[in-house]
Amino acid sequence: MKRASFIRHSGKFAILPVDNIDTDQIIPSREMKTVGRTGLADGLFAGWRYLSADDRTPNPDFVLNDPERSGTTILVSGENFGCGSSREHAVWALFEYGIRVIIARSFGDIFFNNCLRNGILPIRLNSEDIDKIMALDRDTTLAIDLPEQTLRCDNSAMPFDISAYGKRLLAEGLDPIELTLRSFEQIRHFHREDETLRPWIYSSAH
Template sequence: MTPFVRHVGIAAALLHHNIDTDAIIPSREIRTVGKDGLAHGLFANWRYCDVATREPEPDFVLNQPQQHGTTILLTGRNFGCGSSREHAVWALVEWGIRAIVAPSFGAIFFENCIRNGIAPVVLPESDVKTLANSVSSDPQVHLLTVDLMRRELLGPNGISHSINLGEEERDQLLTGLDPIGRTLQQHSTQIEAFEAEDRICLPWMYVSTEDYKTTYP
């Protein structure tokens, strides 16, 4: 995943509470088991007047011209609750979202954000509303800065808000390594030693199908 160190971006306010993963990407929009091709279904029930024709809903915040290029979401309590589908985060990543600022998150969604390079920033509801007000007049000019090295979110007025992330979660974002990547980095010597020994004990596990047919008729 892409490391997250410092990001300056356009913010969009979607200040609803309990936005669940089915709202983020409805199940009917999930037509792949991979991470690609999901952005078209992001917030589909809200982004489109007619889901079938994909006619945009002009009042939806992400469809508004001043929100073009949005990379930061400001939203309400319990964002990402409901189903544990990781597709919700994949759709946000593909759209271009790098950070989500909310008073709280669904627990599994929060972890999925970390593992896919989105910074989930928890701030008091009053602070989220203040940030929304500060960017609303001109989002293209009034940008937000999310700085994980300095552990702060800066509003367009220069006011700093502390970012409180666990050390492990922060390190995953800074390095761009998910738990598998971290394991491979930290324990590569032990893994290679195990594989070398395993090749001796179970050599048939490490041959191609064609070689297997020849070697083990």
């Protein structure tokens, strides 16, 4: 799953005004039929998107099935989004579907960090700002500026916090392993020097 760098994003939003949406609701375990990061979008919110899990009859009342929400890239939700199990498939399914930003009052910690590692920006906003977004006309475009850490909509600017580490992962389109490999030569140099200084540490490797 190729991740482009995330610097700025403007897009259509959809509202899921539900607290405590857990990872099993984001992608039920029955939908995780692959160990890879692709092939999961069809199972996203499967318990809500479909009237029947067997024949995939769309639920017309679910927001992502609304034709006017086609092309949604931003989700807006309530408290504790992504709680529950640590399954990374939940983030992979969201990304493959096209979601690039999730705005909520709070997140499950593991889910929040999985988003940063997989190209999705999770934004925590206070209740007042969330309510402002939920009251917007649905045709309003939300604009996110990662360097400025600002969300803009309807002439309002809403700042958000993000760690320097998470910001770098998103801005450079990297996961933690790829970020570590950026320092491969420095790491190898350190090991060579350390082996000279403390050869007994490495003796079992030969």
